[in-house]
Amino acid sequence: MNRRMIARLIAYTLIIEVIAMLPALGISLAHQESDSVRGFLLSIGIILACCALLLLFRPRSKTFYAGEGFVTTALSWIIISLFGALPLWLSGAVANPVDCFFEIVSGFTTTGASVLSDVESLPRGILYWRSFTNWLGGMGVLVFLLAITSTQKKGEGSSLHLLRAESPGPIVGKLMPKLKQTAVILYAIYLVMSLLELIFLLAGGMPLFDSFCTVFATAGTGGVCIKNDSMMSYSPYLQTVVGIFMALFGVNFSIFYLLLTRQFARALFDEEVRAYLAVMAVSVLLITLNILPLYHTFGEALQHSFFQVASIITTTGYVTADYGLWPGFSQTILLLLMAIGACAGSTGGGYKISRLLISFKSVKKEISRMLHPRAVKAVHMNGKTLDNTVTKGVSVYTTVYCAIILLSFLLISLDNQGILTNITAVLSCTNNVGPGMDAVGPSGNYNVFSNFGKIILALDMLLGRLEFFPMLILMMPSTWKRKSLH
């Protein structure tokens, strides 16, 4: 393990975090929130001191293998979350340090779950920072690092390990020959789409500050709210704009790249996107019909149903209506969507549509093999044969996914909440959705859990955002074993 190199990369991500904090500091200054200014300044000071300390270790060699990539990713996410929580705590906005950690992890992992009952009472600077962590965490801090640093170094393959470890999905490919170009394109698409949404929101009369925070939370499919009632108080136009953009940010970004490079056929026939849209359409239709009696018009039902489906499948977690009051059938559909999640290569979390497709295809293949034992079969996706390692990877992922969810379910049940609260809390956090059901539903929050429960859920969010393996590798003792001299 090349610890010095890892330390250096973590120091770089911390510098990015400091730069990301500066706008929030500016807003605190503008609103003359002396507590949050103090909080931000202190945090920046502490982070920079740690950075300087880390940078003292000059790397002796530049060797960087897959293991280093995973460890760097996992460690940097934990560390930026810890340091990111400092302003909340130091400014005195949130008293309990565990709550601060939970809030910021929820921000960076684009979960959007909250333990605060009165969000609106938070200082503006802190609110902005909470939202901005959504935007940064959506595409990934290390991808950002790749986009701005030169890859023209030795050990070029190393950076691919970082992209792989941080980008969601079973198959991570490049759009361009160079990793840096790929990262730049991803961030460019991300930025342009965010700006578009901002323009639409401002046009609809949303206040500037609210618009920015909402864009951050939509783009990262995080759903951190600056209002106690999430999106309920905004106009139907604004809700629809946010709904459409949530759905767009849940699409694989390489599809946008294909559209930009005018490869329409490849973009439109992408199996994952088609499945994603189909699942959404069917869910919206079913829920609309199911909740029709609760609303005055079909249009209103459709609007709420679309918003909720888009919000849950992309794992954003915004709400326009308290779906806790909806019929059981609609709630069950939402629960299932929670577990499925968005497309691979998007900012959304969850199990991912492409994994679901691959799993189903593998099952179909195996069943057909039982009927025709000598059949030679392969799993295809988008007209290409999938490598055995991909299908195997998906089944291993599924196992880990279920195991982690079950284990956390067991652990947080120590807090003596209802079973529905517990299972939806775990599902929601692991899939980076945000709200769950019952006590953690749209009208409740995660404060019902003890500190222990909150830490477990925060870890679930990190596990889910990084797709388990980087965090698991970090926890393996063999990763840290040094070569013994005897």
Add this chain to the structure above:
Amino acid sequence: MRIVIVGDGKVGFTLTEQLSKEGHDITVIDRNPELLRTLQASCDVMTVNGNGASVHILKEADIQYADLLIAATSSDEINLLTCFTAKKLGCSHTISRIRNPEYVRQLTFLKEELGLDMTINPEAAAAHEIYRLLQFPSFLQRDTFAKGRVEIVEIKMTKGCSIIGQKLSELYKTIKIKVLICAVERGNEVFIPSGDFQIQEGDKIHVTAESPKLASLLRALNIPTQKVKDVVLIGGSRIAYYLAQRLQYSGINVKIIENDYQRCQELTDLLPKALIINGDGSQKTLVEEEIQNKADVLISLLNIDEVNLVMAVFAKQLGVPISIAKIDRTEYRSVYETFGVESMINPKELICSDVLRYVRDMGNRTSGSMLTLHRMVNNQVEAMEFRAVKGTRHLGKPLKNVPFRKNILVVSIIREGRVIFPTGDDYIEAGDSVIIAANSGRPITELNHIYQ
């Protein structure tokens, strides 16, 4: 530059590694997904899985926007078809590997008709290299510049050499020939030496000299020379064929040991004057029998590096003065040297330099072009030849006043057919050919890069 490389074999991989290090955007096409996965782990390139000759796959690799396609699969026919297709799809330059001797004879025809810009033949290049080494066996490596007028040769300083212990500035007093030492290899270190550098026994020096003076240089250095009369080749590969042809032409006796009977018959047809022996070239008794204190040179050209090395060491034990081994895995070169094998030939590296020169030259159409590129000392030092043009900076300025970058040496200047080994008072003029030695940290693609 956008480059598409088809075929991730030995040559393909070396080119990919080198060109991606020089900052080009590379897409690699290969049929084997396993190979591509390994490649992705070590190089920052994009990969496409499939047959490079198919339009569909080439389009997936964005061939229409590519500046260069290099076809380096093991099949000449696929390479040719790939280049042809790529050119039709809008790729501006194509390089194809062609190594079948039957096609090599019609190279100009193929180049013209299929629009190839360059063909590469690692086996022929290796044969050519070995042949040139055998002309002066005391040189471990020979690289020519300025259309053969100037050479950089590698010489090992054995005991009794006249210049051991001398400073470079006093070199001319001893050997009375104008030469310039552009790199010295000592152990694992490489120096681009200055005037007060002292030569030690065991150093490998890279000397620039005019080609006609090479023989007298050896005499002045007091290095024994060996005339080559009998050569034994182990393995009847394509390299063996190309080499035997050249050797026979200059009247050297060639003996080829080849295990495959059918190949032996083919070789007898192709090389009627050579003695072809059917047998296992790595069998001790057979080799002993065939060498019998007669061979001057043993060259092992089998496909397994290890066997080639063992044969080279064994030949030394038998008292064969010169032994050369073909090796494919260059990363262990320093290990091999500890076995006492000094002359090693690596076909893919020879080709790699040629392609690199072509690519770097493509990058600078405006200023003086790169005429030659040779890489020395395990690719740590590059010697390049450029044409100085009007746009070159510091023309006519004495070299001692010119701000050169670190680790750059102007090895020689060729002006109107005269070779100048420059001192501080010499200068570069437009129209000169300039030979530069540099360590290969930052690639130099034009003459202006040597200045600060």
